[in-house]
Every structure is written in structure tokens, then in C-alpha cells.
Amino acid sequence: MASAVVNSCIELLTGTGNMSSLARTGLLAALASSTFSVVGMRLPVPAAFEELTIVACLFLMELGLQSQKKASQARPRGAGAKKASQAVAGSARKGSAADASASQPGGANAAGAVPPSPSEGLLASKLQAAARVGDLTTAEAMMEKLLASSSKPSVISYGVLISAHARAGNVAAAGRWLDALEESGLGSPNAICMNMVISACAKQGDIEKAEAWLEKMPRLGVEKDIMSYNAVIDACARIGDVKRAEGWLKKMQEEGMPPSVVSYSSVLHACAKAGDATRAEAWLETMLNGVSADNATEPNAICYNAVIHACCKAGLIDRAAHWIEEMTKRGVQPTVNSYSTIIDKLAKGGDTQGAEAWLARMVDAGVEADAVSYNMVLGNHAKSGDIEKATALFEQLSARRVVPNTVCFNLMLSIHARQGDTSSIWRRLREMRRLAVPADIVTYSTAVKAFVKSSDVAGAEMLLQEMNARSLQPDIFIFNAVLATCARARDLERAERWFCRLSEEGVDADAGSFGAMVDVCALVGDVSRAEQWLQRMESHGFRANATTYSILVQAVTKTGDVAFAERLIAKMQAAEIEITSSTYNCLISANAKRGDIEQAEQWLVRMKAAGI
Numbered sequence: 001m002a003s004a005v006v007n008s009c010i011e012l013l014t015g016t017g018n019m020s021s022l023a024r025t026g027l028l029a030a031l032a033s034s035t036f037s038v039v040g041m042r043l044p045v046p047a048a049f050e051e052l053t054i055v056a057c058l059f060l061m062e063l064g065l066q067s068q069k070k071a072s073q074a075r076p077r078g079a080g081a082k083k084a085s086q087a088v089a090g091s092a093r094k095g096s097a098a099d100a101s102a103s104q105p106g107g108a109n110a111a112g113a114v115p116p117s118p119s120e121g122l123l124a125s126k127l128q129a130a131a132r133v134g135d136l137t138t139a140e141a142m143m144e145k146l147l148a149s150s151s152k153p154s155v156i157s158y159g160v161l162i163s164a165h166a167r168a169g170n171v172a173a174a175g176r177w178l179d180a181l182e183e184s185g186l187g188s189p190n191a192i193c194m195n196m197v198i199s200a201c202a203k204q205g206d207i208e209k210a211e212a213w214l215e216k217m218p219r220l221g222v223e224k225d226i227m228s229y230n231a232v233i234d235a236c237a238r239i240g241d242v243k244r245a246e247g248w249l250k251k252m253q254e255e256g257m258p259p260s261v262v263s264y265s266s267v268l269h270a271c272a273k274a275g276d277a278t279r280a281e282a283w284l285e286t287m288l289n290g291v292s293a294d295n296a297t298e299p300n301a302i303c304y305n306a307v308i309h310a311c312c313k314a315g316l317i318d319r320a321a322h323w324i325e326e327m328t329k330r331g332v333q334p335t336v337n338s339y340s341t342i343i344d345k346l347a348k349g350g351d352t353q354g355a356e357a358w359l360a361r362m363v364d365a366g367v368e369a370d371a372v373s374y375n376m377v378l379g380n381h382a383k384s385g386d387i388e389k390a391t392a393l394f395e396q397l398s399a400r401r402v403v404p405n406t407v408c409f410n411l412m413l414s415i416h417a418r419q420g421d422t423s424s425i426w427r428r429l430r431e432m433r434r435l436a437v438p439a440d441i442v443t444y445s446t447a448v449k450a451f452v453k454s455s456d457v458a459g460a461e462m463l464l465q466e467m468n469a470r471s472l473q474p475d476i477f478i479f480n481a482v483l484a485t486c487a488r489a490r491d492l493e494r495a496e497r498w499f500c501r502l503s504e505e506g507v508d509a510d511a512g513s514f515g516a517m518v519d520v521c522a523l524v525g526d527v528s529r530a531e532q533w534l535q536r537m538e539s540h541g542f543r544a545n546a547t548t549y550s551i552l553v554q555a556v557t558k559t560g561d562v563a564f565a566e567r568l569i570a571k572m573q574a575a576e577i578e579i580t581s582s583t584y585n586c587l588i589s590a591n592a593k594r595g596d597i598e599q600a601e602q603w604l605v606r607m608k609a610a611g612i
Contacts, residue, residue, distance in 0.1 A: 123142050123145050123146050123149070124142075124146065124153070124154065124156075124157050126138070126142045127139050127142035127143055127146070127157055127160060127161065128157075128160050130142060131160045131161060131163070131164035132164075134164065134167070134168060136164055136165065136168060136170070136173075139160075139161055139164055140161070143157065143161055143177075152184060152186060153184075153186075154186070155181065155186050155187040155188070155189070158177060158180070158181040158184070158186070158189065159181075159189050159190065159193045161177050162174050162177045162178055162181070162189060162193050162196075162197065163192075163193050163196050165177065165200075166193075166196035166197045166199070166200040167196065167200075169200055169203060169204065170200075171197070171200050171201050171204060171206065171209060174196075174197045174200060175197065175209070175213075178194075178197065178213075178220075182220060187221075188220045188221040188222050189220065189222060190222065191217075191222055191223060191224075191225050191227070191228065192227075194213060194217055194220070194222050194228065195225070195227045195228050195231055197213055198210045198213050198214055198228060198231035198232060198235075199231045199234070201213065201231075201235060202231050202232070202234045202235035202238060203238070205235070205238050205239050206235070207232075207235040207236055207238075207239060207241065207244065210231060210232050210235040211232055211235075214228055214229070214231075214232050224255075224257075225257075226252070226257055226259075226260055226263070229248060229249075229251075229252040229257065229259075229263065230260065230262050230263050230266060232248050233245050233248045233249060233263055233266040233267060233270075234266045234269075236248065236266070236270055237266045237267065237269040237270035237273065238273075239273075240270055240273035240274040241270060241274075242267070242270045242271050242274050242276055242279055244270075245266060245267045245270040246267060246270075249263055249264070249267055259297065260297065261287075261297050261298070261299065261300055261302075261303065264283060264286075264287050264297060264299070264303060265299075265300070265302050265303045265306060267283055268280055268283055268284065268303055268306035268307060268310070269306050271283065271306070271307075271310050272306045272307070272309040272310040272313065274310075275310060275313035275314050276310060276314075277307075277310040277311045277313070277314040277316050277319060280306065280307045280310035280311070281307060281310075281311075281319070284299060284303060284304070284307050284323075287299045287303065288330075299327075299332070300332065301327065301332055301333065301334065301335050301337075301338065304323055304324075304326075304327040304332060304334075304338065305335065305337045305338050305341065307323050308320045308323050308324065308338055308341050308342070309341050311323065312341050312342055312344075312345040313345075315345075317342060317345065317346070320341065320342050320345075321342065324338055324339070324342075328365075333367075334365065334367060335367065336362070336367060336368070336369065336370055336372075336373060338367075339358060339359075339361070339362035339365075339367060339369075339373070340362075340369075340370075340372065340373045340376065342358050343355045343358045343359055343362075343373055343376050343377065344376050346358065347376040347377055347379065347380050350380070352377060352380040352381070352384075355376060355377045355380065356377050356393070359373060359374070359376075359377055363400065368402075369400070369402060370402065371397070371402055371403065371404055371405040371407070371408050372405075372407075374393060374394075374397045374402065374404075374408065375405075375407050375408055375411065377393060378390060378393055378394065378408060378411045378412075379411055381393065381411075381415070382411040382412075382414050382415050385415055385418055385419075386415075387415050387416075387419065390411070390412060390415055391412075394408065394412055403435065403437075404435070404437065405437060406432075406437055406438055406439065406440055406442075406443065409428055409431070409432050409437060409439075409443065410440075410442050410443055410446055412428055413425060413428055413443065413446045413447050413450075414446050414449075416428065416447075416450055417446055417447060417448075417449035417450040417453070418449070418453075419450075419453075420450050420453035420454040421450060422450045422451060422454055422456055422459050425447045425450045425451075428447075429443075429447065429466070439470060439472070440472075441472060441475060441478075444463060444464075444466075444467050444472065444474070444478060445475070445477050445478050445481070447463060448460055448463055448478055448481040448482070448485075449481065451463065451481070451485050452481050452484050452485045452488065455485060455488040455489040456485065456489075457482075457485050457486055457489050457491055457494055460481065460482045460485045461482070464478070464482065473505075474505070474507075475507070476502075476507050476508070476509075476510055476512070476513070477512075479498065479501070479502055479505075479507060479513065480510070480512040480513055480516060482498050483495055483498055483499065483512075483513060483516035483517065483520075484512075484516050484519075486498060486516070486520055487516050487517075487519040487520035487523060490520065490523050490524050491520070492520050492521060492524050492526065492529075495516065495517060495520045496517070499513060499517055509540070510542065511537070511542040511543065511544070511545070514533060514534075514536065514537035514540065514542055514544075515537070515542075515544055515545060515547075515548040517533040517537075518530050518533045518534050518537065518544060518548050518551070518552060519547075519548055519551050519552075521533055522551045522552045522554070522555035522556075523551065523555065525555060525558070525559075527552075527555055527556055527559055527561070527564075530552055530555060531552075534548075534552065543575060543577070544577075545577065546572070546577050546578050546579070546580055546583075549568060549569075549571075549572050549577060549579075549583065550580055550582055550583045550586075552568060553565050553568050553569065553583050553586050553587065554582070554583075554586045556568065557586045557587060557589070557590035560590070560593075560594065562587070562590045562591060562594065562596075562599075565586070565587055565590060566587065569583065569587065579610065579612075580612075581607070581612045584603060584604075584606070584607040584610075584612060587603050588600045588603045588604055588607070591603065
């Protein structure tokens with residue numbers, strides 16, 4: 001047995017066929033690579049020198065083998081040699097048939113093709129290596145070089161390139177090389193290659209192309225299999241085209257190909273995406289009942305979950321609950337998705353109590369809830385600002401050894417921020433570090449709101465320092481929050497320093513940045529500087545909002561400059577910015593204080609006319 005294997009290897013390496021050339025190329029490339037790796041530890045060897053050496057060795061090896069072949073052919077042959085010659089001829093005829101067969105799905109070069117030279121074999125190896133690591137640019141370049149060479153690329157080379165493009169989702173490129181293979185006349189791709197292209201079309205939602213390639217398979221000499229049909233049904237499912245998915249499933253049945261669980265689950269997913277609970281339940285019943293015991297396909301958890309999703313999308317929570325009970329009766333273990341689909345539907349509908357009850361039901365059933373399931377309920381508590389219930393749920397999550405994720409913490413931070421609870425903000429951030437939960441930009445943009453609310457400039461600055469320590473770049477929202485904190489704290493010096501920091505960090509100021517500067521100047525009573533910042537803001541193409549104008553009008557009226565305040569209101573009216581009741585009241589009060597009752601009354605009339 002061992003000697004037979006050794007003899008086969010020797011024949012393969014010393015033969016003159018395409019496979020022998022490829023085998024010698026691969027073996028020599030491997031030996032050379034290992035040798036140069038060892039040598040490279042002491043003395044670096046250029047890659048060009050490595051390639052030149054391999055090509056030279058291959059050339060000498062092929063030259064030696066050709067010389068040996070000619071010498072053996074020149075020897076006189078006896079009767080035994082003649083028989084051997086006839087045997088070889090017979091073997092060659094068989095080999096030609098085998099080559100023709102191999103040139104079908106995934107075969108080698110067509111019979112009669114020019115054997116690849118050593119350098120061409122090396123190009124094929126490089127193409128395969130590049131395709132394996134997803135380097136499509138290099139793979140394409142190697143293929144173009146092979147096409148320009150004396151021998152044509154093999155079907156294998158085409159198949160490798162087509163599959164690599166399909167894996168990368170480059171449907172157009174995969175199709176282009178499939179067409180090129182067909183035009184070359186070398187042979188056909190195999191079913192796996194075709195299925196990968198169809199699946200790539202499905203992932204992009206291009207159902208027409210997926211169907212076209214399936215229909216083209218027989219013309220290419222490739223037999224359709226169950227994976228081919230499943231890929232097309234999946235394409236239908238991804239766009240929620242139930243009727244089309246059902247049509248392909250029925251067609252595969254008509255062609256004598258029994259659908260698999262995957263076939264049915266794809267149809268069920270199409271129903272789920274379309275929210276068609278009735279058809280989803282009907283298909284699941286078909287799977288369960290079947291025409292006979294032999295062709296009934298037992299649904300798995302994925303199938304049940306698709307039906308549960310369809311029921312929830314249609315608002316049929318009771319039916320979704322029924323299918324969880326049904327799958328349990330039939331010995332199919334419900335998954336996290338089985339329960340979380342119902343939890344999510346209830347939570348989004350505002351039924352926090354119902355969502356929390358299903359969360360508890362999942363845990364009681366022995367299904368380990370994940371952080372995502374808890375977030376569905378936690379999100380509702382965050383929206384309502386219910387810190388007690390949110391904290392209790394967060395502690396429950398930890399007690400059940402579920403590691404909270406970034407979203408969990410961000411939701412808790414949002415509640416603390418709404419209350420201006422900076423101490424709890426720091427506590428949550430420390431907890432995130434302890435549990436090695438990564439913080440993101442949302443974490444800090446949420447946390448900084450607490451410091452704005454509490455006018456804690458030093459705390460906001462510390463938060464930015466922590467961001468830098470985590471190598472996170474603050475965005476304009478966070479910088480504006482710091483500026484707003486300075487404004488609320490009436491710290492003009494720090495606000496101007498942080499505004500200058502924007503350009504240093506390569507962040508462009510926006511309307512919020514300029515507005516904060518107008519606000520802080522107005523709040524400290526520096527009306528002149530506030531007006532300068534307003535003009536600067538407008539010169540940059542930004543417009544102040546109603547809040548900034550209101551703060552500025554209030555500051556101006558305190559100085560008694562009613563005329564300036566009235567000009568500001570005129571600008572607001574021209575820009576169609578809503579004038580708030582507090583802005584009108586400031587102007588009415590300012591006129592009344594200076595004894596201009598008539599003007600005060602006019603502004604009161606305007607205020608009423610504006611519907612305020």
C-alpha cells in the first residue's frame with residue numbers, strides 16, 4: 001500500500017502532464033520558500049531573487065525531464081516494449097477521456113491544451129494564493145498574465161477567481177469571469193462555484209441575477225442541486241417576496257428534488273419579512289404534517305423563530321406565544337431569539353411590564369438571556385427616566401452573570417445624565433473599565449450631558465481627558481457640550497479657550513459652537529462681545545436659534561438698550577425664527593421700566609397677534 005502511494009507520487013512528479021508540472025511547481029515553490037525563510041533569518045533575501053531562483057530551477061528540471069524523455073524514446077523497442085507502448089497508448093486514450101471529464105465541473109485544462117511552462121505554473125500558484133487571502137487585485141493581475149501567456153488558464157484558475165469575487169460580494173466581476181470561462185471553451189465551473197455566485201446575488205438582494213444564473217446552469221453543463229435552489233429562495237426571502245420564494249420551492253419539488261429544512265426556513269423568512277403570519281403558519285404546518293412520514297421535514301428552532309417573528313410583526317403576540325409552547329412540546333428548545341422577538345415587540349409598543357414579564361419567563365424556562373434582551377426593556381426605562389426600575393434590572397442582569405455591553409451602560413448613563421448625576425456617571429465609567437466593556441463616542445456624548453446640566457466645567461474637561469486616554473476623538477457635539485457647560489457656568493475665559501481648541505483638534509465649529517459663545521457673552525453681561533460673536537456666526541453662514549436670541553435680548557434689555565433689543569427681534573422676524581413668550585416679555589418689561597407704556601402695549605398686542 002505504502003509502496004503504491006510512493007510510486008504514484010514519483011509518477012506524478014516525473015510525468016509530463018499538466019498536473020505533473022503543477023505538482024513540481026508547487027513542491028519546488030514550497031521547498032524554496034522554506035529554504036529562503038531559514039536563510040532570511042540571518043541574511044535578508046530580496047523577493048525578486050527568490051522568484052528568479054525558483055523559475056531557473058524549474059527550467060533546469062523541465063529540461064532534464066525532456067532530455068530523459070527523448071532518450072527513452074530513442075531506445076529500440078522489443079516485443080515487450082511494443083506491448084508497453086500499446087498499454088501507454090491505451091492509458092493515454094483513457095487519460096484523454098478523464099481530462100475531458102475533469103474539464104467539466106472543476107476540471108483541469110481541456111485536452112490538447114499547451115502544458116503550462118514553469119513560470120506559468122508559478123502564476124497559477126500566485127493567483128490561488130492571492131485569491132485565498134482575498135487579494136483580488138493581485139489575483140486579477142495574475143489571471144491577465146496567464147491569459148497573455150502561451151498556455152490558457154485552467155478551469156481551476158477561473159473557478160478560484162470566480163469564487164473569490166463571489167465571496168467578496170463582487171457579483172459583476174464574478175459574472176464577468178464566468179462569461180469568460182464559457183467563451184474560452186475550456187470546460188464548465190462546478191456547482192459549488194455557481195452556488196457561491198448565486199448566494200452573492202442573494203446577499204445583495206439581486207433576485208433577477210440569482211434566478212438568471214440558476215437558469216443558466218444547465219447550459220453551462222452544471223447540474224442544479226439543492227444548494228442552488230436554496231440560494232435563489234434565500235434571495236426571495238431577503239426582499240420579502242413570499243410568492244416568488246414559494247414558486248421556486250414548488251419548482252424544485254416538480255423537478256424531483258425534495259426541499260430541505262433550509263429550503264422551508266427560507267420561505268418562512270420571506271413570510272416573516274413580509275409580516276404574513278397566516279402563510280408562515282401554513283408552511284410550518286406543511287413541514288410538521290407532510291404528505292407522508294418519509295418526506296416530512298422536522299422544523300428546527302430557526303423555522304419556529306421565523307414564524308414567531310411573522311406573528312409578532314403582525315401583532316399576534318398570542319400566536320407567537322403558542323408557537324413557543326408548540327416547539328417545546330415537540331422537543332425543540334426555544335432560543336434567545338424565540339423570546340426576544342416577543343420582548344422587542346412589546347417593548348417597542350410601550351408595554352414595558354409585558355416585556356419584562358417575558359424576560360422573566362425566558363429565564364425561568366432555562367434560556368440564558370443576553371445583554372440585547374435586557375436592553376430592550378432597559379431602553380424603555382431609560383426613555384421614561386425611571387432610575388429605580390432601570391437600576392433594579394441592571395443589577396438583575398449582573399446577578400445572572402450576564403456581562404453588560406456598551407449599550408447597557410449607555411442607557412444607564414442617559415438616565416444619570418438627565419438627572420445631572422455626575423457621581424453616578426463616574427461610577428458607571430469606572431465599572432465599564434473594570435469589566436473591560438469598551439466605551440464609544442455615544443458613551444461620552446451621553447455622559448457629558450450630566451456635566452452640562454450641573455454646570456460642571458471641570459468635570460466636562462476631565463471627561464475629555466478620559467476620552468483621550470482611551471484614544472477616542474471628541475466630535476463637535478461633545479465640544480459644543482463643553483462650551484454649553486462653560487456658558488451655563490458663565491465662564492467666558494474657558495469658553496473662548498475651548499473654542500480655540502476646536503481648530504487645534506481639526507474640528508470645524510458649527511452653529512451650536514457660535515451660539516454657545518453668544519450665550520456665554522450675553523449671560524456675563526458683555527453685550528458688545530455677544531454682538532461680535534453673533535456677527536462672526538452670521539459671517540460663517542450660520543443662523544442663531546430662538547434660544548440664543550432670547551438670551552441675547554434678555555441681556556440687552558438689562559442694559560436698557562431697548563432699540564438694540566427691538567433690532568434683534570426684527571432680525572428674528574426676517575429670518576422666520578420663532579419668538580418665544582419670554583423674549584416678548586423682556587421687551588415689554590424693558591419699555592415699561594423706562595416709562596414707555598405705549599410701546600410696551602404695542603409689543604403686547606404683537607405678542608397676542610402671534611398667538612402667544
